Amino acid sequence: MQSSKAVIRTQIKLPFTEAIRISFQSLRIRFWRSIITTLGILFGIAFLVAVLTGGTIRTAVIADEEQVIDAFAGDAEVGISSQQYWLVIMSLVVCVVGISNAMLMSVTERFREIGTMKCLGALDRFIVVLFLLESSLQGLAGAIAGALVGTGFAVLVNLKAYGWKVFYSFPWFVGPPEAPFGVIPVIIGGCVVGMVLAVIGAAGPAFRAAKMPPVEAMRVDA
Numbered sequence: 659m660q661s662s663k664a665v666i667r668t669q670i671k672l673p674f675t676e677a678i679r680i681s682f683q684s685l686r687i688r689f690w691r692s693i694i695t696t697l698g699i700l701f702g703i704a705f706l707v708a709v710l711t712g713g714t715i716r717t718a719v720i721a722d723e724e725q726v727i728d729a730f731a732g733d734a735e736v737g738i739s740s741q742q743y744w745l746v747i748m749s750l751v752v753c754v755v756g757i758s759n760a761m762l763m764s765v766t767e768r769f770r771e772i773g774t775m776k777c778l779g780a781l782d783r784f785i786v787v788l789f790l791l792e793s794s795l796q797g798l799a800g801a802i803a804g805a806l807v808g809t810g811f812a813v814l815v816n817l818k819a820y821g822w823k824v825f826y827s828f829p830w831f832v833g834p835p836e837a838p839f840g841v842i843p844v845i846i847g848g849c850v851v852g853m854v855l856a857v858i859g860a861a862g863p864a865f866r867a868a869k870m871p872p873v874e875a876m877r878v879d880a
Contacts, residue, residue: 678795681795695756695796696799698756699797699801702749703808705746706848708808709812711812712816716819717834718827718834756859757797757855782868789864793859798849802849805848805852
C-alpha cells in the first residue's frame with residue numbers, strides 16, 4: 659500500500675512549466691471573466707501608481723526649482739497627503755474583494771473539473787498551486803498594465819501643471835526626501851503589490867477547492 663501511494667504521488671507530480679500551461683489554458687477558456695478580474699487589478703494598481711508617481715514628480719519639480727518654501731506657503735502640495743493614502747488603501751481592499759469574488763465563482767463553476775482531477779489522484783497542493791498560478795498571472799498582467807497607465811496619467815497631469823520642466827527633473831530612480839521613491843521603483847513595487855493582492859484574494863477560494871471531497875464535487879450539475 660505504501661509503495662502504491664508513492665507511485666501515485668510520483669505520477670501526478672507535474673513540472674512547474676506544465677502547471678503554468680494548464681493555468682494559461684484555463685484562463686483562455688474563461689477569457690472574459692479573466693479580463694474582468696484583470697481590469698479590477700489594473701484600476702487599483704493604476705490609482706496606486708498614479709498617486710505615488712504624481713506626488714514624486716510634483717515634489718521633484720518643486721524641489722528642483724528651489725521653491726519648496728513658497729510651495730508650502732501657496733496652493734501647491736508637496737508629497738502625498740494622508741487622504742490620498744487612505745483612498746489608495748481602500749481601492750486596494752476593493753480590488754482584493756473583487757478578486758476573491760471572481761475566484762469563488764470560478765471554483766463554483768469548476769466543481770466537476772476539480773472533482774475529476776481529485777478522482778484521478780490530484781493532491782490538494784496541486785489544486786491550490788493551479789488556482790494561485792491563475793490568479794498570479796492575472797495579477798501580473800493587470801499590475802503591469804495598471805502601473806503603465808498610472809504612470810502615464812501622472813506624467814500628463816504634471817505636464818499640464820508644470821510643462822516640460824517635468825522631464826528636466828524627472829525622478830527615475832530616486833526622488834526628493836518628501837517622496838524618496840523614484841518612478842521606476844514605484845512601477846516595480848506596483849507590479850509586486852498587484853501579484854500579492856491577486857494571490858491573497860485567491861488564497862481562500864483555492865484552499866476551498868483543494869479541500870472539496872471528490873464525490874461531492876462530481877455530484878454537482880454542470
